[in-house]
Each structure stands twice: as structure tokens, then as C-alpha cells.
Amino acid sequence: MSVFNAPRANVVASWFTAIAVLLMLAACSGVGIVATADPYEKLAQAKHLESAGRISRARQVAADAAAEFEEKGDLKGLSQAYRQIAFLIQVYGEDTILAGDGGSGPAELSTERADASTAYLEKAVAIEEQLGNDGILTSLHYSVGVNYALSARPAQACAAFDRSLAAYREAKRRQPGREATLPPGFATFEELIGQAKQEAGCL
Structure with a gap:
């Protein structure tokens, strides 16, 4: 099986599934948004908006949630919001309406788009390093590697994949039964x- 030559509809989804990313919440077709002061609920609403194809609005709601998490000092929530925003940028770019192939994942990324997604992933990395969540770090570093690989930067991609493997092994050391x-x-x-x-071209 080829990681980067998989059918386009499965490219990004398969990477995120492989590392058990928590971003991939159950999709829902609802479009309506109810005002809420709960930033976790806002992240759920952002997923509803994504499913409905309202990508720009989904990013706005996720960004609002991130701002509220930061104000409250909720690092876990802030990391989740950053990961969700990074995923939206990676898969959909600057699209405002879902169209074409359904936002299933790009076969390649522009440097600008990859770096925009990676910037949020690195913010989440800093938080998860502070919290000591090696399982999530495994996912984050892998996602960074995907961004670099799809933007034709093999050296950076492979360094990120190495960090992902190191985080995975540390998670296994701490929790031997975890897979x-x-x-x-x-x-x-x-x-x-x-x-x-x-x-990615580094072996």
C-alpha cells in the first residue's frame, strides 16, 4: 500500500485514521448553528458546518473556540481547536464552499497552504509537549510530515515522521498495551x- 499514492478520496482521511487523530469526529449534516458559550460545543458546530460544506464558517467558529479556550487557559481545548483548524486548512485550503471532490484531501499542497496548516499543528505540539501527551504528539508530528511531503519538502517531512515515531515509542513505553x-x-x-x-523521498 502506498501512503502518498492512495486514491485521492482516501489520502488525508487514511493518514489521520492511521494515527487515531481525534479531529475526525462523527460527521453530521446539520446546518443550523445555535449560540453557545461552550467552546467545546463550538468545535462540534464547526464539524457540522464542515459536513454541510460551509468551510469558511467552520474555520471562523473553530477560531472563536480557540480564542475562548486561550482566554480560559484550557490547554486541552486549545490544542483540539488548533488541530481542527489545521485539518480544515490542509484538506480544504481557502475554499469557502465545499465542492468538486468533496474536500477529500489534496494530492499536493502549495507551500503557503502547507505552512498555514503546519503553523497551527506546531502550536498544538507545544501544548501537548507541555501536557506530556505522546499519543497526540504522534498524530501531530505525522500530520506535519504529511504537509511537508505534499509540498515537496522531503527533508522536513522525514524529520517530522521521525519525531512521530519517537513520540509513538514513548507512548508505548508509558502504556505498553496501547496500539x-x-x-x-x-x-x-x-x-x-x-x-x-x-x-516522501528520504529513503
């Missing part, structure tokens, strides 16, 4: 990382 969710065709996370690095 990553892998896509079909991969028996271990090490195998997934190896394939990603090969496809």
Missing part, C-alpha cells in the same frame, strides 16, 4: 512510518 489504529496493509506503526518516508 495505534492502522490502515489496511500495515502491521505496525513502524511499517507505516517507513512507507511514508519512502514515499
